[in-house]
Amino acid sequence: MNFDFDAVIVGAGPVGSTIAFYLCSNGLNVAIFDKKKQIGYPLQCAGILSKHIFDTNELPDEVVLNVVRGAFLHTQNHILSVKKDESVAYVIDRIAYDEFLLNRAIENGAKFINQKVIEVHGENGITLLSNNQKVKSKVIIGCDGYNSLLSKSMGNSQNNFPASQMLVKIDDDSMKLFRNSGENVENYVDTYLLNDILPGFLWVIPLKDDYYRVGLFSNQDHKIQDDVLKNFLDNNFEYEIIEKYKGFIPIFDDKNKLVENRLLLIGDAASQVKPTSGGGLLIAFDACRMASKFVSEAIGNDDMGILRGYEKEFMKEYQKEFNYQFKVQKTLDLLSDEDLDYLFSKLRENDCERLISEYGDMDTQSRLVKEFIKRGLIFKIVPSFLFKKVIKIFGFR
Numbered sequence: 033m034n035f036d037f038d039a040v041i042v043g044a045g046p047v048g049s050t051i052a053f054y055l056c057s058n059g060l061n062v063a064i065f066d067k068k069k070q071i072g073y074p075l076q077c078a079g080i081l082s083k084h085i086f087d088t089n090e091l092p093d094e095v096v097l098n099v100v101r102g103a104f105l106h107t108q109n110h111i112l113s114v115k116k117d118e119s120v121a122y123v124i125d126r127i128a129y130d131e132f133l134l135n136r137a138i139e140n141g142a143k144f145i146n147q148k149v150i151e152v153h154g155e156n157g158i159t160l161l162s163n164n165q166k167v168k169s170k171v172i173i174g175c176d177g178y179n180s181l182l183s184k185s186m187g188n189s190q191n192n193f194p195a196s197q198m199l200v201k202i203d204d205d206s207m208k209l210f211r212n213s214g215e216n217v218e219n220y221v222d223t224y225l226l227n228d229i230l231p232g233f234l235w236v237i238p239l240k241d242d243y244y245r246v247g248l249f250s251n252q253d254h255k256i257q258d259d260v261l262k263n264f265l266d267n268n269f270e271y272e273i274i275e276k277y278k279g280f281i282p283i284f285d286d287k288n289k290l291v292e293n294r295l296l297l298i299g300d301a302a303s304q305v306k307p308t309s310g311g312g313l314l315i316a317f318d319a320c321r322m323a324s325k326f327v328s329e330a331i332g333n334d335d336m337g338i339l340r341g342y343e344k345e346f347m348k349e350y351q352k353e354f355n356y357q358f359k360v361q362k363t364l365d366l367l368s369d370e371d372l373d374y375l376f377s378k379l380r381e382n383d384c385e386r387l388i389s390e391y392g393d394m395d396t397q398s399r400l401v402k403e404f405i406k407r408g409l410i411f412k413i414v415p416s417f418l419f420k421k422v423i424k425i426f427g428f429r
Contacts, residue, residue, distance in 0.1 A: 034168065035157065035168045035169055035170050036063070036167050036168050036169060037061050037062060037063045037143075037167065037168075037169040037170075038055070038060040038061045038062065038169065038170050038171070038331050039052075039055050039060055039061075039062045039063075039169055039170065039171045039172075039173060039327060039331070040062075040063050040064075040065065040157075040159050040167060040169040040171070040172050040173070041062065041063065041064045041065070041142075041173045041175055042065055042066075042149045042152070042159070042172065042173065042174050042175060042176045042181065042182060043064075043065075043066055043174070043175035043176035043177060043299075043301070044064045044065070044066035044068070044071050044130075044134050044144060045066075045071070045072070045130055045175060045177070045299070046129060046130050046133050046313060046316075046317075047175040047298050047299035047300075047313075047316045047317070047319075047320060048064055048066070048173070048175035048176075048298075048299075049064065049130070049133035049134040049136065049137045049142075050089060050133055050137075050316075050317055050320045051173055051175065051298060051320040051323060051324060051327075052064050052137040052140075052142040053133070053136055053137040053140050053142070054320055054321065054324035055142075055324055055327060055328065056137065056140040056141040056142050057140060058324060058328040060327075060328060060331060061141075062137075062141065062142045062143065063142070063143045063144075063145055063167065063169070064134075064137065064142055064143070064144050064145065065145050065147055065148075065149050065159065065161065066144070066145075066146065066147075067146070067147065067148035067149075067162070068146075069146065070127075071127075071130050071131055071134050072126055072127035072128075072129070072130030072131060073127055074277055075126055075127060075197070075277050076195075076277060076278075076279030077126045077279075077313070078197065078235060078237055078245055078247060078310075078311070079097075079123060079124050079125070079126040079237070079245060080100065080121050080122070080123050080124070080221065080237055080311075081121060081122050081124060081313060081314065082120065082121050082314060082393070082394040082395050083118075083119060083120055083121060083122070084314055084394075084395055085122065085314060085317075087314075088314050088317035088318050088321070089133075089314075089317045090132075090133075090136070091122060091124070091129075092132055094128070095124050095125045095128045095129045095132060096122050096123070096124055096125075097123045097124060097125055097239045097240055098122070098123040098218060098219075098238055098239055098240055099119045099121075099122060099123075099219065100119065100120055100121040100122070100123060100219060100220065100221055100238070101115065101116055101117075101118070101119060101120060101219045101220065102114050102115035102116055102120065102219070102220050102221075102389070103220055103221045103222065103223060104211045104213065104220055104221075104222045104223075105222075105223050105225075105376070106222060106223065106224040106225065107224075107225050107226075107369065107372040107373050107375075107376050108226070108369050108372070108373060109373045110373050110376035110377055110380070111211065111212055111213075111376075112376055112379060112380060112384075112385050112388070113213065113215075113385060114385065114388045114389050114392055115220075115389055116389060120394070121221070121394060123237055123238065123239055123245075145161075147161040147162055147163055147165070148161065148162040149161060149162075149176070149181060150162050150181075151181075152172050152174075152181065152182055152185055152295065154172065154185065154186070154292055154293035154294045154295035155293050155294070156168070156294075157169045157170055157171070157172060157294045159172055169294075170294065170330075170331050170334075170336075171294050171295075171296060171327050171330065171331065171336070171339070172294055172295050172296070173295075173296050173297075173298060173323070173327070174295065174296065174297045174298070174301040174302075175297075175298050175299050175301055176301050177299075177300045177301060178190070178192050178279075178280045178281070178282045178300045178301075178303075179280070180297065180300070180301035180302075182295055182297060182301060183288070183297055183301050183302070185295070186288075186289050186292045186295060186297070187289075188285070188288040188289060188297075189285055189287070189288060190282070190303075191282070191283040191285065191303075192280035192281060192282050192283060193232055193249045193250065193251065193280065193281045193283065193310065194249065194250070194251075194252065194253055194254050194257060194278070194279075194280055195232075195247065195248070195249040195257075195278065195279050195280060195281050195310065196247055196248060196249075196254055196257035196258055196261060196276070196277070196278050197245055197246065197247030197248075197276075197277045197278070197279075198245070198246050198247065198261060198265075198273050198274075198275065198276050198277070199239075199243060199244075199245060199273075199274040199275040199276075199277075200243070200244050200245075200246045200265065200269075200271050200272065200273055200274065201242050201243055201244075201271060201272040201274060202236075202242060202243075202244050202269045202270070202271045203242065203269065203270040203271070204217050204242060205270075206268065206269040206270045206271075207269065210222070210268045210269065217238060218238045218240060219238070220238070221235065221236065221237050221238070222235065222236035223235050223236075224236075224264070225364070225372050226260075226369065226372075227367065227368050227369045227372065228250075228252075228260065229248055229249075229250035229252065229257075229260065230250075230364055230365050230367070231250075231251075231361040231362070231364060231365045232248055232249040232250035232251070232310070233248065233249075234246075234247070234248040234260075234261070234264060235247055235248065243274070246261060246264070246265065247261070247277075248260065248261060249281050249310050254278045257278075258276070281305060281310040282300050282303035282304075282305050282312075283303060283305070283307070284303045284304065284305055284307060284354050285303055286347065286351055286354070288302070288303060289343070290302050290342065290343040290346060291339045291340055291342060291343045293336065294336055294339075296323060296327065296339055296342065298316055298319045298320060298323055299312065299313075299316035299319065300312060300316070302319070304316050304319055304346070304350070306354070306357055306395070306397075307354055307357040307358045307360075307361050308357040308360055308361055308397060309394070311394070311395075314395055315350065315395075318349070319342075319346055322342055322345050322346055322349075323342045325342075326338055326339055326340075326341045326342040326345075327339065327342070329341075352398070353396060353397075353398050356397065356398035356401050356402075357397055357398070359401075359425050359426055360397065360401060362425050363414070363422055363425055363426075366418055366421055366422075367415075367418075371415050371418070374415055375413055375414065375415075378412060378413040379413055382409055382412055382413065384404075384409065384413070387400075387403065387404075387407075387409075388400065391403045405426070410422065410426075
């Protein structure tokens with residue numbers, strides 16, 4: 033069979049552009065398809081990356097809007113502060129970052145084609161475009177987001193949390209009052225736990241010049257989320273809404289396939305998203321590194337069975353971490369607002385602000401959970417009437 037390309041990538045977001053860059057660097061002939069005229073728009077991301085971004089991808093200075101050194105964690109009546117001496121995260125211009133990664137892939141040899149993919153056939157590597165063109169490739173890689181066409185074609189379930197976000201201008205004084213702190217308002221993220229939106233949460237992410245991204249994810253629909261955000265802002269700040277965004281956050285399912293025949297999934301298309309925070313870009317970039325190795329080897333040896341190695345390596349690397357995060361999510365979902373207040377009061381009583389500052393990590397949350405378990409703190413901070421349920425969730429004996 034004659035092929036037009038070694039690899040076709042569906043979706044020119046940051047994940048599609050990154051895997052294209054890797055494959056072109058390995059000498060493969062690559063095409064990227066995307067229906068969007070402007071890559072990265074509309075914004076569907078909180079746009080905050082941990083310091084580990086440099087372990088997985090480039091991050092040019094010109095797309096960084098702010099540097100974060102810690103967080104204020106809120107319930108209705110309590111605040112915990114988590115502070116680091118060094119930078120822990122970067123707030124970025126996601127649209128500019130997406131454009132940077134796509135341009136990097138194109139400069140490295142990828143061919144970008146502005147067409148919608150309407151059908152794929154994994155058995156023979158055919159991609160059908162909206163202009164009726166058929167493209168043949170040895171591998172088809174789905175980086176086409178939460179509602180992935182490729183994932184559907186593989187028979188995967190696709191469960192998602194609705195997510196909403198606003199770009200808001202907030203007065204400095206009202207932000208300091210909200211935190212009950214005089215800390216520099218632009219170097220800290222705020223997260224807010226409310227029973228109504230669990231297992232999700234609400235975030236306030238500082239950009240610059242008094243601008244913030246205020247958003248949440250939950251089981252509620254976008255209309256209810258919009259009301260929740262509006263009420264939150266009304267009750268806490270002097271503010272002005274500049275823009276509104278909405279989207280969906282995939283829920284990881286280890287029963288879903290990442291590989292089938294010539295098809296392979298990465299990123300939101302593969303629900304490669306942290307259960308607790310909904311973030312997934314760094315995980316997806318790491319998955320690009322893994323996948324590029326197996327895709328290149330499979331094409332070089334004309335053996336698509338090699339692609340299975342990617343699925344095995346990803347699950348080995350991330351399944352345990354995701355399972356820990358699901359346990360944390362299930363535990364929080366048990367709590368009322370009064371229970372959350374109790375939890376935070378006990379965290380403060382047991383010097384857990386220091387512990388969270390030392391062991392907390394945006395990407396690998398199991399490290400902190402294991403430290404809480406090792407020190408017996410989990411039983412000191414959880415309301416006593418929930419002990420049996422928590423024991424069952426974590427599998428203690």
